[in-house]
Amino acid sequence: MKYQIIPVTPFEQNCSLLWCEQTKRGAVVDPGGDVSRILRAVEANGVEVEKILVTHGHIDHAGGVADMAARLSLPIEGPQREDKFWIDGMVAQSKMFGFANVRSFTPDRWLEQGDTVSFGNLVLDVLHCPGHTPGHVVFFARPDRLAIVGDVLFQGxxxxxxxxxxxxxxxxxxxxxxxxxxxxxxxxxxxxxPMSTFGAERRSNPFCGD
Known part of the structure; x- marks a missing residue:
C-alpha cells in the first residue's frame, strides 16, 4: 500500500490518501477540510478514489466529508455509530470553530470492531477504539504493518x-x-x-507507555 499524508485545516489534521499499487485505486481517510488540496494530491498520484473512510466525527477530521463525497460521488464508511451525535452536530461545530460551508452527512456504512474495509486489492481491519470519542475507529493495514489511528494516539x-x-x-x-x-x-x-511506532510509544509515551 502507498500513502500520502495531507495536512488540512488550521488544526493541521493528517488527512491520508491510501492506494493500492497494483490498481491505483484508493481511499481518503479523514478529509477534514481543504478538499481542493486533497484532490490535487489525488490527481498528482494518479489515484482513483473509491471511498471515504472516517475515524471519528470531530470537524477537523470530518468537516470536508460531505463536500468530497458530493464532488466525487463517493460512499462514506465509518466511524462507529456512537459518533452519530458529533456528525449530526457538524454545523454547530463549524460555527464554534469558524469552518465555512460544512455540512453533516450520513455514512453509507457504520463500522464495528472486527469489520474490514477494502479498496483496490487491499483490505484493512477495523478496530473500535473509543475514549477520545465513543465511536472512534482505527484502520489497520496488516501486511504493511501500518495503522491510521486518528486522535487515539500521538507521538508522545x-x-x-x-x-x-x-x-x-x-x-x-x-x-x-x-x-x-x-x-x-x-x-x-x-x-x-509526526508518525511513530507502537513500540516507540510503549517505551516512552508518558500517558500510555509500559
Whole structure:
C-alpha cells in the first residue's frame, strides 16, 4: 500500500490518501477540510478514489466529508455509530470553530470492531477504539504493518478526553488492548503531528507507555 499524508485545516489534521499499487485505486481517510488540496494530491498520484473512510466525527477530521463525497460521488464508511451525535452536530461545530460551508452527512456504512474495509486489492481491519470519542475507529493495514489511528494516539501523547462522551480510562484501555497487541513494529499515522511506532510509544509515551 502507498500513502500520502495531507495536512488540512488550521488544526493541521493528517488527512491520508491510501492506494493500492497494483490498481491505483484508493481511499481518503479523514478529509477534514481543504478538499481542493486533497484532490490535487489525488490527481498528482494518479489515484482513483473509491471511498471515504472516517475515524471519528470531530470537524477537523470530518468537516470536508460531505463536500468530497458530493464532488466525487463517493460512499462514506465509518466511524462507529456512537459518533452519530458529533456528525449530526457538524454545523454547530463549524460555527464554534469558524469552518465555512460544512455540512453533516450520513455514512453509507457504520463500522464495528472486527469489520474490514477494502479498496483496490487491499483490505484493512477495523478496530473500535473509543475514549477520545465513543465511536472512534482505527484502520489497520496488516501486511504493511501500518495503522491510521486518528486522535487515539500521538507521538508522545494521546487524544484529549475532555470532549462530550470522552473518557480517559476507556482511551487507555483502547490503546493497550486494541493497539499494542498488533505489534511493536507497527508504524502509525496519527491525526496530528509526526508518525511513530507502537513500540516507540510503549517505551516512552508518558500517558500510555509500559
Amino acid at each position: 501523547s494521546i487524544g484529549r478526553t475532555d470532549f462530550p462522551k470522552g473518557d480517559f480510562e476507556t482511551l487507555i484501555s483502547s490503546i493497550r488492548n486494541r493497539l499494542w497487541p498488533l505489534g511493536n513494529d507497527v508504524a502509525f499515522i496519527p491525526g496530528h503531528g
